[in-house]
Every structure is written in C-alpha cells, then in structure tokens.
Amino acid sequence: MNLKQLSQKLGLSQTTVSRALNGYPEVNEATRLRVERAAAQYHYRPSTRAKGLATGKALAIGHVIPISSKHEMVNPVFGDFIAGAGDTYARHGYEMILCTADDAQEEQVYRGLKARRAVDGVVVHGPRLNDSRIKLLHEIGLPFAVHGRSSGATLPYTWLDVNNRHAFQRATDFLLDLGHTRIGLINGMEFMDFAHRRRDGYTIALLEKGIPVDPAIMRSSEMTEVFGYQSTRDMLALANPPTALLCASLISALGARRAVEEAGLVMGRDVSIITHDDDLSYLKNGDEIPIFTATRSSVRAAGARLAEILLGAITDPDLPHQNVLLEAELMVGRSTGPAPRKD
Amino acid sequence: MNLKQLSQKLGLSQTTVSRALNGYPEVNEATRLRVERAAAQYHYRPSTRAKGLATGKALAIGHVIPISSKHEMVNPVFGDFIAGAGDTYARHGYEMILCTADDAQEEQVYRGLKARRAVDGVVVHGPRLNDSRIKLLHEIGLPFAVHGRSSGATLPYTWLDVNNRHAFQRATDFLLDLGHTRIGLINGMEFMDFAHRRRDGYTIALLEKGIPVDPAIMRSSEMTEVFGYQSTRDMLALANPPTALLCASLISALGARRAVEEAGLVMGRDVSIITHDDDLSYLKNGDEIPIFTATRSSVRAAGARLAEILLGAITDPDLPHQNVLLEAELMVGRSTGPAPRKD
C-alpha cells in the first residue's frame, strides 16, 4: 500500500493524506481521523526512501564501528551502547545504520556515508588522541557526536564522555588511602583517549602523594581477559610486586583475578583490584554487593543520551556544540582491602 | 554533486553516466573511463535513497536485536556477529540497519520494516522454540535468514546454525570418558532454541550411558558471569555435587571457575569444566592452550556466511532455502581432567 493507493481508497488527494498523517494544520480534524484510521487499517507506512528523497533528510544516523585491525576486535561495550541509542532513534523515527571499518578504510567509510547521503549524522566511536575524524567530519560537513573525547582536538565538537581522569584519580586515591603504594595499572590502548585520561588520573594521584610512577607495573593493550591475566601474572612475579591493581575493564579484571588466585593469593586481602565497570547487561559486577570495587558508568545510558543530543543538533544546526561529562560512581565491593603489612 | 551535475560537467546525458557507472554494455569503453574518473574526482556517489526509489530495492538488510525485557540484556555475541555480517554487506554495497526490540514490540518492528520498505531482508537473531517470527515473516513476505534454528517450525526457511546438540553430546561424552558421572549443566534460557538443543545433546549422552538425568544439577538462565557463579556455588553445596560442569558460554564459565576456586577446589582436577566458546574477539579462550576445554565455533564467521546466504536469496528469490549446519570444534584445554576418585 502506497500513498497513491491509500488516497484513492479515501477519495482524497495525496496532498491531503500526506498532510493529515504528518500533522499539518490545513486539514479538517474529522478528515485527519478518517485518514489515520485507514492508514492503520491498511498498515500504511510511508516509504523511508521516498520520504527521504522528498525531504532531503536521510532519517538515519550512522554508527561506524572501528574494528581494530590488529586483533580484529569489536569493542564489547558496543552492544550496550547501541541498545541505548537504538531506543532513542526508534522514538524519533530514525533508523540506525551500522558500518564496520578498520583503520585503513575509516576515512572512506565516512566520506561514503556523506556522498551517498545515507545518513543525517554519525556517532564517532572509540576516539583516539588527536583523532583525525573530527577534522574530517568538519570538512565534509557531516554532523556528528563523539562517544568520548579527543585530547588535542582544536575544533569544537559535540561529545559525551565519562570523567575518566577523575574516576581513576579517585580510584587511585582510594587505594592509597588503604595504604597501598605499589599500584599496578592495566590499561586499554593508550592511543585511545579514554585510556590516556585514565592513566593521567592514576599518575596525578600517585604524584600528589609523592609516589613514583613505575612503568614496570603499567600495562596497556586491548582489554581482553587474557591480557588482564598475563599482565597480572607478570607483575606479581616482579621482585617488588604491586599490592593493588587498577583495571580498565571488567573483562581484564576477571583475568587479573584469575592470575591472583592462580598465584595462591586472595583478592581483597593480598591484592586489591579496582576496575572500571561499563555496567554491561551481560557482565554485571555482581548482584547487590559488587564483586569488584569499581568506578561505574552505564554505557547504555550514555548511548541513549548521546543519540538524543545528536538528533537535537541535527534538528537545530545553529545550536552550540553540547558537551556532557558524566561522573563515574565509585562502588565499593569485595575486591579491595587494606594494604598487606610487610612482615 | 549529483548525477545531473556530473553529467553536465561531462557533457553527457544522465542516462549515459548512470550506465557507465553501473557497468552496462551500451557505453563506449573510453567514455566509461572518462566518467569513472570524473566520478572519483568529484567524489560522486549515487544517493542511496534515490537509487533505492528508482530500483525498488532498499539495498539494506535489517537486524532486529531482541532485548530481553526481563534483564534488558543484549546478547554479547551480537557485536561479533555484526562485524562478520558487516564485512559481507560492505562488499556487496548493502547497508546494515539495526533495530532493537523487546518481546512486546517485536512483531511491530518487523512489520514496520516491511511497510516502510526500509530493507530487502532481515536476519532473525536469537530464535526460540516455535518462533512466531518465522510464520510472521513468511506472511508479510519479507525475505529473512535465521541465525540458529527454531524447533517446531513447520514452514521451510533459511538458516545457519551450529550443531549444538552434537557439540554438547560430544562434550558430555568427553566428560563421561574421563570417568565423570555427576555432570552439571549451566545452560542458557531453554526457550531459546540453541539452549534447548544443547540440553538435548547433554541428556542423550547421559541416557546412552544409563546415567540418570538429575534436575538438581541443571540450571538455565541468562548467560551472565553471576549466573555461572551462583549456579556452580549452589551445585557444589549439594550433598552429591557434580565433578564436572557444562557451560553454555565462556562468560558463565568464568563465573563457574570463580565459584570453584572460591570453594577451595582446583579446576581441571576437582571440578572439570567444558564450555561453549563463540570465539568472541574480546573474550578469547586463552592463547595457544585454551583455558577451558571448549566446543568452539566462530560467531563472526557465522555472521559473514549467513549474510552471504541472505543476499544470495534476495538476488535470486527462486533459490531453495539454504540450511547450513556448522560443526563445533572440540578444543581440549586445561579445565578438564579425570574424575576425582572417591576415597
């Protein structure tokens, strides 16, 4: 069923039916009702493509997922972020278009979306330091919103981020207060902006207490379970092993715990662990009592919120760039305790 | 830059330019080259929406992600599946459209995609027993392919699945051969088709050896870490605890391991664990030597393959329904060993 057929069935012009359905005022209320009923009855929905052509808007938002070419890895937070954003789009009648791109294709993918007029805007995932995408998107004139930030960006842009620096500074302080002085860092890739900021927070907290920053107990890679395990195992084997660890994700924290236990140590007593927790739906940090002491911030909520902001910016392009900084919550769980005394 | 502008720049008609770009034979090779060069130079790409309108195809495939209304959970395998499918779509010039839907909205979402002519076909995720979506999609005439199968479906349909029954039967046999007779099952929700089949495989293997199937050591829920932990903890507390566990996912297996170790037991010695492993990019089952003995099948490869099949079915609608059954590989790791002797 298309507009023409529906309008013929109703004995009205396409104009009137279109206006009735889109809530324009120049149509009689009784007529509108009749049209709406008929539309529902025949399951009429305007063709996205035709509507897009006619209005010049795509009614779609693009999400370009970077696939790390090294490990072909998909960021595990992605599913939850998308679920949040999807809710928002559905409510506003937008579609969500997904593209995958490894580092080499990335620019072409964004250019393609723009040239094909496939989307009204894009969400930038996984921003890096001095991320070139920000300049690119400005240049090609494709509205965008960044999930995270990019240190070093000179142009203004719309973003939503967790206060990663502060979260890790606070987590480090928490460990310092418990008496830990050897605190290891199991970070994400540090060209990723979030990882860089977390490291900053960690470093600042240490320096403020006059504790030296020791590269021997700082690791950085993709946040897998295996990476958490290996890093922890290696650090525990040092002559001067850490008594506490800061992990960038719950997944690597699980690996860290494995290494701790394998070494015959007890988490929360011999080794304290704090992790960042994205509150993923399939990886909850325990039930009531968190397993890990964690800095928590829901990535799903972030998705919903950022989508809302992007749609707003598209509707009203003259709006100033919005920037949202979310504070992570520090949840105290059972993975932390006072630093073990040296006997 | 649109077709009209490009053709004017070239002094050709839109017809010729369009044909040149789409590889039709009625255009001089020299002209085609000239057109292609100009298109590249001006970054011309045909508008998806206009092309879709003109051809009557959407050039897009929909993926409807079920969001479990109970736990608001996004299946963690989703990201990797999408990454695989995305590769295929990109190669064939298709877009991927994502929708999220909880149980209540599901039918409306599929109907909407069809009515708005937003996609040429859809991938059905997370099929359940007697899944109503198969009948629905047949009725509304939307081409589809199922990731998994649906026991009880009467109509023929296109699917790609892992041989879950066989995988779990084989895993159970493996444990039985090691002398285990108390084997616990930590399964996904059993209204999900894959979980149902896994349970079948498990049950069959036990019955063939004349071992009673004991509901006390069979759990089923959403495959979270916490669920794996709690189930294992509870089962180990039984008067007659299992000496081996079969887990439906690596995530719940991590929880199971936690419970095992917390109970002061050693995995692979006191309690053996076999898990299914979807080979997720961010959750590798160890490096060379698998941590867990596992039945493995790459969900990413499945995504790429199923997308290929769906596109084929769309291109040639008269093709018979394709069905692909992948066998999972049994990877022996360090989580299994002979059943402990009762002393």
Next chain:
DNA sequence: CGCAATTCCCAAAGCGCTTTGGATGGTGCT
C-alpha cells in the same frame, strides 16, 4: 447583500536516480 478572510482541499512540480524506447551515425555486405 457583498466582499474579504478562512478553511479545506487539490494538481503538479520536484527530490536523484534507473530504465524504456528511440535517434543517430558509422560499418559491412550484396
């Protein structure tokens, strides 16, 4: 009652493509 202002509706243009149905001019063959 007469005229302007409303209200409610419609015909047609246009969005950017593909595709149908020629038109044109050059070739090969008798």
Next chain:
DNA sequence: AGCACCATCCAAAGCGCTTTGGGAATTGCG
C-alpha cells in the same frame, strides 16, 4: 549505391513521497 545492423548516446517517464501555489467553498462582518 542501398540496406540492415551495430554501437553509442539521449529524452523522458517513473519510483513514492513532500511541498508549492492555487482554487472553491464557507464564514465573518459592515
């Protein structure tokens, strides 16, 4: 030379919608 036949290109229609620019009733008001 005359004819059929390609090879190469083009004008225009059409995909399903929105939107512009009216037009015909109806209403309000002096």
